[in-house]
C-alpha cells in the first residue's frame with residue numbers, strides 16, 4: 001500500500017543553517033506516529049513544510065490518492081486537501097459555546113467571515129453531538145469555550161479539526177500543561193482518531209509517547225536518526241547520546 005504522506009529528501013536552510021537536512025519521511029493512511037527529538041531538531045519546521053508555511057529548498061512532498069504535490073499548493077489549499085494542524089496553544093473561539101465552536105468548524109471554509117456567516121442544519125447538529133462524544137465534551141456543549149479547562153480546550157480544538165475530516169492530522173505537543181487524567185484522555189482521543197486517518201504527534205513527554213504505543217521517529221539536526229517502537233529507539237546509543245542522555 002502506498003503512503004498517505006511521502007516526504008522525500010527535503011532540505012531547508014535559514015541564514016545558512018540547515019534546519020532540515022535531506023529528510024525523508026512516510027506515513028500510511030491509518031497510522032499514529034510520534035515524532036520526538038531535542039530542541040531545534042527540526043520538528044516544527046517539518047510540520048511547517050507539510051502545511052505549506054515554509055517552502056523547502058529541495059525535495060518533494062506528496063500527499064493523498066491521487067498524489068498531490070503539496071509544494072505547489074498554498075497553505076489554505078493544503079488544509080482543504082485534508083491536512084489539519086493543531087498548534088500547541090488552543091485557538092478556540094472563547095466567547096462562543098462548545099456547540100457553536102464545533103458547528104462553525106463544520107463549515108469547510110475556516111476563514112473568519114465564512115465561519116460567522118455559516119448556517120447550521122439538523123445534520124450538523126447530529127455531527128456536533130457525535131464529535132462532542134468523540135472528544136469527551138458531551139456534557140459541556142452549552143458552556144462557553146472560555147470556561148473550559150486547558151485540557152478541554154485542547155480537545156475542543158481537536159474536535160474542530162476532526163469536524164473538517166482531515167486525512168492527516170498534525171498535532172504539536174498536546175500533553176503540555178495537562179494533568180495526568182487529561183493526558184490519558186488525550187492519548188485515547190488521538191489513538192481513536194488514528195483509526196480512520198493518519199495522526200502525527202510531536203511530543204517531548206516520553207510517558208505520553210509511551211502511552212500512544214505507536215511507531216516513533218526521532219529527528220536530530222533535521223534528519224531521521226532512528227525509527228521504530230519507543231523501546232527500540234530509546235535503546236539506540238546515538239539517540240541516548242543526542243537526546244535522552246542529556
Ligand SMILES: Nc1ncnc2c1ncn2[C@@H]1O[C@H](COP(=O)(O)OP(=O)(O)OP(=O)(O)O)[C@@H](O)[C@H]1O
Pocket residue numbers: 014015018019037038039040041042043044045046
Ligand atoms: N524562520 C526561521 N528562521 C531562522 N531559523 C529558524 C527558523 N525556523 C526554525 N529555525 C531554526 O531551525 C532549527 C529547527 O527549529 P525547529 O523549531 O524546527 O525545531 P524543533 O525540533 O521544533 O524544536 P523545539 O523542540 O524546540 O520546538 C532551530 O535551530 C531554529 O532556531
